Amino acid sequence: GESVGLHLPTLSVQEGDNSIINCAYSNSASDYFIWYKQESGKGPQFIIDIRSNMDKRQGQRVTVLLNKTVKHLSLQIAATQPGDSAVYFCAENIKDDMRFGAGTRLTVKP
């Protein structure tokens, strides 16, 4: 069936490096996407969103890229810090139905 998924369940990066977390989606009708960060013992926290009429959006140290041709979404974190260690997951909106991916665990090595 159609669902939001992630390419890798875990990602380990060195502090100061850039991180790229990927998300694949299969429903071309999805018109809105969100990235969430979930730290241990906490609920998901909104990071950045993007609408389907855009292909790139930048925030503070984060960039979301949307490639509608291959139905791919990515989150780039610049100069990754220990505080970025968390589970990151994407969500897509299909006709007012939000669907979430399972998440990628990002570990930042000092």
Added chain:
Amino acid sequence: ETGVTQTPRHLVMGMTNKKSLKCEQHLGHNAMYWYKQSAKKPLELMFVYSLEERVENNSVPSRFSPECPNSSHLFLHLHTLQPEDSALYLCASSRSVANYGYTFGSGTRLTVV
């Protein structure tokens, strides 16, 4: 704190117990949600309330019973749960059901023994 407060943070209950989870938000949001988060699985939407009216129930077993007495409070009443119901239960709110800027609480970690 995100503005959405959930209590208790942790709950252990037997299969014959009755307990309730509480969620409170003072963000002025009109929509509130219950999600279930199991290990290595996507968030599962359970219930949606808009202005205290239930607008969606995603085929959740009747042993889970939601209650929304006002737009700031949401409860999830639990009765005769199964071990597979053990999970993190997350409450979220948003300005409206059409607004996807969800604010999540920290969740209640539920263990059914």
